Amino acid sequence: MANTERPTHRRPIRWYILVFLAPATLIYTIFAIYPILESLRLSLFQANENGATFEGLANYARLIQEPYWAEQFWNAFKNNVLLFLMHMLIQNPIALALAALLSVPTLKGAAVYRTILFLPTLLSVVVVGFIWQLILSPLWGVTPAFMNFLGVGSFFKPWLGLESSALVTVTLISIWQYVGIPLMLFYAALLNVPEETIEAARIDGLNGWWIFWKVKLPLILPSLGLVGILTYIGNFTASFDLIYSIQGGLAGPDYSTDVMGTFLFRTFFGFQAQLGDVYMGATVASALFFIILIGVALYLFGVQRRLQRYES
Amino acid sequence: MAINAMRSGLLAVGMCLTGTAAAQTVISIESWRAEDQAIWDDLILPVFEAQNPDIDVQFKPTTATEYNAALNARLAGGTAGDIITCRPFDNALAMYEAGSLAEIGSIAGLSNFSDVAKAAWSTDSGDAKFCVPMASVIHGFMYNKDAFAELEIEVPKTESDFYAVLDKIKEDGTYIPMAMGTKDQWEAATMGYTNVGPSYWAGEEGRLALISGDAKLTDDVYVQVFEQMAKWTSYLGNGYQAQGYTDSQNLFTLGRAAIYPTGSWEITGFQENADFELGAFAPPRKDADSKCYISDHTDIGIGMNAATENKEAVMKFLEWTTSAEFAEILTNAAPGFFSLSTHDIKVENALAQEFVAMRGECEPTIRLAHQILSRGEPALGNQLWTLTANVINGSQTPEDAAKEAQANLDGWFKP
Numbered sequence: 001m002a003n004t005e006r007p008t009h010r011r012p013i014r015w016y017i018l019v020f021l022a023p024a025t026l027i028y029t030i031f032a033i034y035p036i037l038e039s040l041r042l043s044l045f046q047a048n049e050n051g052a053t054f055e056g057l058a059n060y061a062r063l064i065q066e067p068y069w070a071e072q073f074w075n076a077f078k079n080n081v082l083l084f085l086m087h088m089l090i091q092n093p094i095a096l097a098l099a100a101l102l103s104v105p106t107l108k109g110a111a112v113y114r115t116i117l118f119l120p121t122l123l124s125v126v127v128v129g130f131i132w133q134l135i136l137s138p139l140w141g142v143t144p145a146f147m148n149f150l151g152v153g154s155f156f157k158p159w160l161g162l163e164s165s166a167l168v169t170v171t172l173i174s175i176w177q178y179v180g181i182p183l184m185l186f187y188a189a190l191l192n193v194p195e196e197t198i199e200a201a202r203i204d205g206l207n208g209w210w211i212f213w214k215v216k217l218p219l220i221l222p223s224l225g226l227v228g229i230l231t232y233i234g235n236f237t238a239s240f241d242l243i244y245s246i247q248g249g250l251a252g253p254d255y256s257t258d259v260m261g262t263f264l265f266r267t268f269f270g271f272q273a274q275l276g277d278v279y280m281g282a283t284v285a286s287a288l289f290f291i292i293l294i295g296v297a298l299y300l301f302g303v304q305r306r307l308q309r310y311e312s
Numbered sequence: 313m314a315i316n317a318m319r320s321g322l323l324a325v326g327m328c329l330t331g332t333a334a335a336q337t338v339i340s341i342e343s344w345r346a347e348d349q350a351i352w353d354d355l356i357l358p359v360f361e362a363q364n365p366d367i368d369v370q371f372k373p374t375t376a377t378e379y380n381a382a383l384n385a386r387l388a389g390g391t392a393g394d395i396i397t398c399r400p401f402d403n404a405l406a407m408y409e410a411g412s413l414a415e416i417g418s419i420a421g422l423s424n425f426s427d428v429a430k431a432a433w434s435t436d437s438g439d440a441k442f443c444v445p446m447a448s449v450i451h452g453f454m455y456n457k458d459a460f461a462e463l464e465i466e467v468p469k470t471e472s473d474f475y476a477v478l479d480k481i482k483e484d485g486t487y488i489p490m491a492m493g494t495k496d497q498w499e500a501a502t503m504g505y506t507n508v509g510p511s512y513w514a515g516e517e518g519r520l521a522l523i524s525g526d527a528k529l530t531d532d533v534y535v536q537v538f539e540q541m542a543k544w545t546s547y548l549g550n551g552y553q554a555q556g557y558t559d560s561q562n563l564f565t566l567g568r569a570a571i572y573p574t575g576s577w578e579i580t581g582f583q584e585n586a587d588f589e590l591g592a593f594a595p596p597r598k599d600a601d602s603k604c605y606i607s608d609h610t611d612i613g614i615g616m617n618a619a620t621e622n623k624e625a626v627m628k629f630l631e632w633t634t635s636a637e638f639a640e641i642l643t644n645a646a647p648g649f650f651s652l653s654t655h656d657i658k659v660e661n662a663l664a665q666e667f668v669a670m671r672g673e674c675e676p677t678i679r680l681a682h683q684i685l686s687r688g689e690p691a692l693g694n695q696l697w698t699l700t701a702n703v704i705n706g707s708q709t710p711e712d713a714a715k716e717a718q719a720n721l722d723g724w725f726k727p
Contacts, residue, residue: 068689068723138551139559161495161553163707248377250694252497253553254702269381272498273686273693275406276384 036289042282052279059283069280073287075255076263083171083259084235091175092182092227099186100212114187118180125177129245132173136160160246163256170257174242178234182227189223190216229299236260236292260288337625340370340393341614342386344379347581348646355645360632367625369395387412387617394620395629398443398613400432401683402691408435408442414618417441419627421634429652432610432678443613444630447642447649450667451507451575451607454582457589459487459570467593471511471540474596478547481570489547491569493555500700501693503573504544506679508595509537510605515677523684525727529718530711538710541703553705575609576667579648583663592666594674608676610652688724695720 043059045052063069098117102110120128135141138158147153159169193216201215240261243251249271251258266274268281341352352371360369372393374382380403386392387407396413398404407413416422417440422430425445433443455467463484468474481489494500513519513533521527527534549555549563564572565585572578582590597604614633616626632638639651647661650668659665681692695717702708708716 068720136554137559138554139549139563144551156551158551158554161493161551161555161705163705248496249381250497250698252495252698252701253705254698254707265381270384271694272377272380272697273403273681273691274689275403275691276381277689278388 039282039285040289042279043286045279047277047279059280060287062280063283063287072255072258072263073284076258076260077291079167079257080236080239080259082167083174083239084232086168086171087175087231087235088228090171091179092224092231094175095179095182095227096186096224098179099183099190100216102183102187103190104208117183120177121180123177125241126245128173128177129242132176133160133246136169161253163253166247166253166257170243170246173246174239177242182231185223185227185230186220189220193219225299225303228303229296232295232299233292236288240265260284260291264288336366336368337622338368338370339395339620339622339625339629340372341395341397342379342383342393342617343371343373343397344376344399345397345612346373346375349373351580351645356638356641359637359641360629363632364625364628367628369629384412387619390619392617392619394617394622394626396443396615396617397446398433398615400610400613400678402686404433404443404613404615405435406687408440411618413442414616414620414623415440415442416444416616416627416630419444419631419634421631424634424636424653424655426652426654429610432683433613433615436684443615444633445610445652446612446614446633447646448652449575449577449609449611449649450670451503451609452592452594452667452670453507454564454572454574454578454663455591455593456487456564456567456570456586457591459567459588460591462486463570467591468596470599471596472599475543478571482547487570488549488563488568489570490544491560491564491572492544492548493552493557493560494701494704495554495556495559497697497701499557499560499573500541500704501696502679503575504541504704505537505696505700506607506681507573507575508540509534509680510607510675510677511595511597511602512536512540513680514603515605515675519677519680519683522680523727529721530714535710535714538700538703538713541700542706542710545704545706548704575607576648576650576664577611579661579663579667580646583661590663592663592670594670604670604674606670606674606676607679608671609678609682612649685721685725688721690720692717692721 044054044056046055046058063073098113101107102114107113136143136159138144138156144153144156147156157165159165197215197219198211201211206214236259239259243257243259243262244265247257247262249262249266251262264281264284265271267284268276268278270276343352349371357369357371361367380399383392383396384407387410392412396407398407398413404413408415422441422444429445429448430441431438433445434441459481460467463480463486465477465480466473468477478489481487492499492503510518513521513527518527518533522529529535545552549569555563560569560572561578561581563569565582567586567588576592594604594606614630616623616630620626634653636653636655636657639653639655639657642649643651643657643664644660647659647664648667650659650664651657659668679693681696685691686693699708699713699717703710703713
């Protein structure tokens with residue numbers, strides 16, 4: 001009864017917020033947060049005769065100190081960083097350039113180009129891997145014949161099989177497939193640049209080239225940042241599919257295309273004669289999680305906050 | 313009348329259906345031999361099911377390269393099949409020690425197998441047995457008989473013959489001398505290193521010496537094999553670095569390559585696809601006076617998932633796999649997989665006979681790294697894949713590769 005005598009100006013609890021949040025929270029907890037916590041927990045254990053015992057950070061120490069693990073870990077990490085840099089320096093500039101071209105209002109058939117450029121993104125990774133393996137095959141591929149036709153046949157190499165070129169080749173295939181995603185993000189951002197601003201710039205005497213650099217680009221900077229961070233995350237997580245389907249779990253030749261994903265796969269599940277080790281696998285997975293976490297944190301606190309959003 | 317007959321007929325069918333559905337136990341087999349699906353479904357399993365109408369056996373294979381990983385995941389998740397096809401030695405042993413494979417020493421038919429065959433699926437002390445030996449595969453070389461006739465070449469017997477043959481094919485230029493690539497890596501080690509290797513390390517002698525610690529991989533006899541691999545490079549096709557296993561298979565069966573380093577497991581597929589005469593020869597001996605050795609590898613065993621709910625049915629099936637009947641069907645339905653049992657089985661396939669004939673001339677051994685040496689991190693078996701591929705690709709010298717293999721082995725292995 002005491003309740004009724006309290007002042008009534010307090011807002012009632014808005015239960016519907018909880019109701020709306022519940023499904024997403026529940027699903028996210030079960031399928032994302034719980035597995036991450038569980039693999040963090042597993043990474044602190046080691047298998048022995050009596051199942052597993054708690055070993056603290058011993059697995060992490062092994063991962064960066066024991067030559068067998070450290071060599072693979074740093075190699076995979078290095079390849080991931082290279083993959084990221086190549087995507088940033090090749091994929092995203094291409095996507096930006098194409099988006100800039102597509103957003104030119106006088107361009108005819110923009111919808112057709114847009115569709116064609118986005119099409120590979122819709123293909124299954126396995127299909128893409130298989131097609132490119134065939135195209136580049138020294139035995140059955142069209143590339144050697146095509147290069148002969150152009151008179152540059154002597155430059156043909158089995159690129160996917162050479163240590164020096166395998167990673168670059170896989171990266172280019174990945175770029176071919178995924179250039180559509182940053183393209184669409186840039187394109188959408190460019191379309192949002194208000195017409196009046198561009199008009200004003202034109203009256204001030206800027207041509208198309210300078211309008212792009214001085215007006216449009218600063219306005220879509222937040223999208224650049226977003227694409228950058230998506231590229232970063234994608235390189236550590238999505239790179240596995242393509243490399244596994246093209247080069248297999250051993251990420252050959254001589255681990256030159258090994259990334260964190262394939263390294264994790266081999267460690268966790270084992271590969272042929274090598275048996276899987278759930279605990280070391282969880283350690284690799286957790287290391288991967290921290291790498292992504294650090295990258296995203298640096299972006300959020302270092303870059304995102306400084307980005308200014310221009311409102312029209 | 314007709315209606316009545318139909319009625320009773322339907323009734324009978326109905327009774328049959330419900331009758332079998334109620335009593336039948338369904339058990340499934342895990343295997344990496346996806347290629348053999350038809351052989352199991354059409355030739356092997358119907359015979360067993362006819363004798364045991366209450367048991368329905370299903371063959372459910374996984375792709376070979378995924379098998380170990382997928383199986384272990386299914387075992388951990390409790391969804392694996394009742395019967396497990398076992399890889400030999402360390403791999404199956406680890407599964408037994410992890411409690412995934414059951415002890416099956418009580419099967420009476422195990423007496424139909426030699427000790428060597430049983431050793432592949434027993435604990436080191438020999439006390440516990442966890443898989444029934446099934447089949448072995450013999451390594452060697454297959455060749456295009458038409459090509460050899462056309463170029464007037466004889467089957468090589470010694471190492472120098474072998475290279476003379478390869479030189480001649482290369483000089484002629486019609487055929488790629490040897491169909492092998494390094495992209496998938498395992499071919500290099502399995503078809504190359506462990507195929508010709510026994511001739512250099514004297515088969516079992518060299519293999520056991522590594523296990524006892526009397527020999528090191530950096531010893532001459534092992535390095536020589538890497539040197540052989542380096543020599544092979546110039547006989548492989550253009551772009552062999554990006555040539556995978558299936559590419560090599562196609563290259564050979566399309567008649568574009570003359571020699572294919574391989575094993576007897578290819579027989580069925582190759583005889584279906586190749587429209588020329590196929591022949592086989594044993595790995596070359598070092599010189600005319602030395603012995604020849606073949607890798608007659610105990611490759612397939614079959615065991616029971618320790619967590620199965622149909623122990624009785626599984627044991628019945630395993631018991632049947634020890635019989636002469638099973639050995640006979642397997643040997644002739646899947647030529648190239650030679651029954652490990654001591655039953656007297658006649659091999660009918662001509663090409664398979666050529667492989668079996670090698671047993672008469674050459675000393676058998678098994679693959680170098682399968683027993684004990686693949687227990688640690690890294691497993692020597694996997695290491696050899698990468699190292700051999702590197703040597704053939706020229707990115708590592710034979711001495712270097714041997715040194716790395718030994719160093720890795722020293723990291724965990726105490727003889």
